[in-house]
Amino acid sequence: MTTVTLASKRRRAALRTLAFMSPWLIGFAVFFAYPLISTVYFSFMHYDGFNPPTWSGAKNWTYVFENYPLFWPALRNTLWLVVIMVALRVLFGLGIGLLITKIKTGTGVFRTLFYLPYLAPPVAATMAFAFLLNPGTGPVNSLLEKAGIPAPGWFNDPTWSKPALTLLALWGIGDLMVIFMAALLDVPTEQYEAAELDGASPWQRFRYVTLPNISPIVMFAVVTGVIQTMQYYTQPLIAGKVASGVIQGAGTMFEPGYPDKSTLTLPQLVYNLGFQRFDYGSACVVALVLFVLSMAFTSLLMRRRGGLMQAGD
Amino acid sequence: MPEVPRKAALVLAASVSVALFATACTGQPGSGANDDASKDTTINFWHAWSAPNEVKGVQALVDGFEKAHPNIHVNVVGNMTDDKMNQALRTGGDKAPDVISSFTTNNVGKFCSSGALVDLNPLFKKAGIDAGRTFPKAMNEYTQFDGKRCTAPLLGDAYGLYYNKTAFEKAGIKQAPRTWSEFEADAKALTIPDGDGFKQLGVMPTYHGWETTTEHLFAQFSPRYFDADGKSNVAKDPAFEKAYTFQKKLVDELGGFQKLEKYRATLGDEWGPKHPFHTGQVAMQLDGEWRLGMAEEAKPGFEIGVAPLPVPDGQESQYGKGYITGTITGIAATSRKQNAAWEFVKYISTDTDAVVGFANAIHNVPSTLAALKSPKLKYDPRFKTFLDIAADTNSTTTPASINGGQYLVTVQQLGYDYESGKQKDLKAGLEKAAHQIDTDIAQAE
Numbered sequence: 001m002t003t004v005t006l007a008s009k010r011r012r013a014a015l016r017t018l019a020f021m022s023p024w025l026i027g028f029a030v031f032f033a034y035p036l037i038s039t040v041y042f043s044f045m046h047y048d049g050f051n052p053p054t055w056s057g058a059k060n061w062t063y064v065f066e067n068y069p070l071f072w073p074a075l076r077n078t079l080w081l082v083v084i085m086v087a088l089r090v091l092f093g094l095g096i097g098l099l100i101t102k103i104k105t106g107t108g109v110f111r112t113l114f115y116l117p118y119l120a121p122p123v124a125a126t127m128a129f130a131f132l133l134n135p136g137t138g139p140v141n142s143l144l145e146k147a148g149i150p151a152p153g154w155f156n157d158p159t160w161s162k163p164a165l166t167l168l169a170l171w172g173i174g175d176l177m178v179i180f181m182a183a184l185l186d187v188p189t190e191q192y193e194a195a196e197l198d199g200a201s202p203w204q205r206f207r208y209v210t211l212p213n214i215s216p217i218v219m220f221a222v223v224t225g226v227i228q229t230m231q232y233y234t235q236p237l238i239a240g241k242v243a244s245g246v247i248q249g250a251g252t253m254f255e256p257g258y259p260d261k262s263t264l265t266l267p268q269l270v271y272n273l274g275f276q277r278f279d280y281g282s283a284c285v286v287a288l289v290l291f292v293l294s295m296a297f298t299s300l301l302m303r304r305r306g307g308l309m310q311a312g313d
Numbered sequence: 314m315p316e317v318p319r320k321a322a323l324v325l326a327a328s329v330s331v332a333l334f335a336t337a338c339t340g341q342p343g344s345g346a347n348d349d350a351s352k353d354t355t356i357n358f359w360h361a362w363s364a365p366n367e368v369k370g371v372q373a374l375v376d377g378f379e380k381a382h383p384n385i386h387v388n389v390v391g392n393m394t395d396d397k398m399n400q401a402l403r404t405g406g407d408k409a410p411d412v413i414s415s416f417t418t419n420n421v422g423k424f425c426s427s428g429a430l431v432d433l434n435p436l437f438k439k440a441g442i443d444a445g446r447t448f449p450k451a452m453n454e455y456t457q458f459d460g461k462r463c464t465a466p467l468l469g470d471a472y473g474l475y476y477n478k479t480a481f482e483k484a485g486i487k488q489a490p491r492t493w494s495e496f497e498a499d500a501k502a503l504t505i506p507d508g509d510g511f512k513q514l515g516v517m518p519t520y521h522g523w524e525t526t527t528e529h530l531f532a533q534f535s536p537r538y539f540d541a542d543g544k545s546n547v548a549k550d551p552a553f554e555k556a557y558t559f560q561k562k563l564v565d566e567l568g569g570f571q572k573l574e575k576y577r578a579t580l581g582d583e584w585g586p587k588h589p590f591h592t593g594q595v596a597m598q599l600d601g602e603w604r605l606g607m608a609e610e611a612k613p614g615f616e617i618g619v620a621p622l623p624v625p626d627g628q629e630s631q632y633g634k635g636y637i638t639g640t641i642t643g644i645a646a647t648s649r650k651q652n653a654a655w656e657f658v659k660y661i662s663t664d665t666d667a668v669v670g671f672a673n674a675i676h677n678v679p680s681t682l683a684a685l686k687s688p689k690l691k692y693d694p695r696f697k698t699f700l701d702i703a704a705d706t707n708s709t710t711t712p713a714s715i716n717g718g719q720y721l722v723t724v725q726q727l728g729y730d731y732e733s734g735k736q737k738d739l740k741a742g743l744e745k746a747a748h749q750i751d752t753d754i755a756q757a758e
Binding site for chain 1: 394395399400402423426427428429430510520521522523574575576577578579580582583646716717719726730733735749752753756757
């Protein structure tokens with residue numbers, strides 16, 4: 001009798017727990033588990049979106065890795081952006097945050113000025129940058145030429161297109177700046193006072209007081225930055241299109257990545273393969289590569305966080 | 314708080330995902346042509362036109378149809394991109410289109426092979442219409458694939474040469490070039506360098522020079538993209554090598570790729586009033602028939618000349634030909650009103666007065682042989698050049714392929730690599746492109 005009561009109590013508790021968890025569980029199943037399983041399933045199928053899928057084995061995987069000329073350039077570009085762009089965004093965001101927290105007057109004005117670009121829609125911002133960085137008519141190159149500095153080709157030059165995209169990303173640094181400012185203002189002032197009494201230099205105060213205190217936020221900025229950059233789609237596509245001068249007209253075919261595949265990213269391939277070439281199988285392979293890379297980067301960062309996070313974080 | 318029962322959570326998550334997963338393979342919604350076209354019905358028509366005069370033209374075309382078929386009402390949705398249409402064709406439903414029209418003739422192969430659009434051949438046969446005698450040769454070709462005619466032409470585009478007559482006179486050139494060697498000489502004579510750029514450029518020869526794509530330019534060399542077995546002919550047909558070589562030579566002679574690309578970045582965009590042909594920065598331009606109206610509207614300040622594009626030396630007898638493309642229309646396989654949809658497609662693509670009226674409204678080339686000869690056709694005398702190109706039996710188009718225009722993208726990519734100097738060995742590049750085209754087609758099959 002006691003056992004039965006105990007068992008039924010446990011069952012009720014379990015059901016209650018599941019009931020409370022069900023919104024998340026359903027969300028997880030619908031928006032993560034099912035799409036993931038489907039993506040794996042379709043990556044082994046020949047599927048054009050119109051006819052029923054047919055089994056094709058590893059054909060899509062072989063095609064993407066061995067015969068799809070855009071895959072490796074897109075992967076290289078995506079990794080370049082993940083490493084360089086994310087690092088620079090975190091450094092720049094932290095730098096601006098430090099600068100503004102140190103300013104005594106006009107903090108509100110600077111905060112607004114740095115945050116405003118973040119609110120610009122990505123398409124408009126990219127088009128504005130394509131105009132500003134136009135190698136022939138853009139004001140940036142005019143100024144550089146007047147100063148006697150060799151002007152780059154920016155979005156029209158394969159060597160400079162990714163740095164130009166990085167500049168665009170740094171321009172919209174407002175989100176990170178706000179997060180870092182909040183973290184910096186949270187650092188206990190008594191720790192700085194103690195460090196000063198011990199004769200710590202400004203660099204030592206930053207290294208041994210500021211950084212350990214804000215390390216969880218740095219971690220957050222890096223992880224979310226990596227995930228966002230893995231999904232980088234709009235800006236490189238628009239920049240490439242505008243700079244190439246090719247606007248899809250009657251009968252013209254457009255392949256993303258101008259100039260010379262340098263602005264290709266993996267999400268562009270997913271769209272190109274799935275929705276433009278009706279090759280959903282190969283699109284799923286690229287999507288899975290993205291998923292695995294995101295998981296690998298995130299896991300690596302979370303494992304390494306020991307060096308960045310304080311004990312107890 | 315008791316520990317979360319892992320097994321229960323896993324079972325719940327798994328069962329939900331399996332249930333959802335099972336719905337992934339339900340196939341397409343039912344479709345068919347069982348509707349009665351004589352009964353009162355409404356069909357959805359999606360098109361890609363967006364300019365005010367074009368939208369007005371489409372509405373006039375629809376009004377004409379509704380007058381002739383009072384029981385069939387047409388719900389028109391404009392400014393639709395191919396990507397949106399593809400998704401709607403896949404999903405179907407009440408809001409999805411029964412009839413679509415697209416600017417991308419290159420997609421015909423994809424539409425036919427996937428079954429996204431219905432085969433119109435039986436319907437043409439039933440209506441007693443011989444498509445081969447109704448449409449110009451090139452248009453008849455690009456609206457079908459692999460024995461299926463899943464689209465019909467809905468007006469066309471013909472490509473020719475626009476030239477600045479005033480600049481020609483100043484340079485002492487008497488007439489439009491008829492061969493590529495004449496064209497090359499004229500382009501050099503018309504080019505006036507100015508420091509890092511140009512005061513005037515004879516022609517913008519790079520493949521990013523708006524409509525100067527490989528598919529448009531190469532048409533003058535009459536290449537055969539595929540052999541009889543459906544394999545890529547790019548490495549075997551000497552026309553490709555000639556075309557790539559000619560363009561590369563022109564790029565090098567007019568200042569080199571870097572200089573031209575830098576100059577191109579300073580020029581206005583293709584669809585705006587500051588197009589470099591309008592502004593006099595470029596003296597010759599390969600373009601479609603729509604450029605004439607756009608250029609005149611921009612008040613260029615010089616006389617515009619129009620001619621067919623040159624032909625290779627030794628092929629002067631074929632002068633007058635050009636590249637043909639256009640808008641296509643078709644019936645969605647998911648439509649439940651295919652008979653009513655066919656009445657609409659038949660009217661807009663084969664009714665002479667309807668085609669002529671629409672061509673007059675949006676200044677495109679009519680897409681039936683009867684409409685091309687119609688006395689009701691109104692046009693600027695120079696527009697006749699494009700009508701003649703469209704009617705020329707030597708005019709060509711690019712063949713439909715199972716994966717749409719992917720092979721053209723590969724040909725174009727080789728063009729980019731070769732003109733920039735990245736691909737130095739053209740023969741090796743052609744071999745690689747041919748292999749890529751065959752691989753892509755095998756992947757799509």
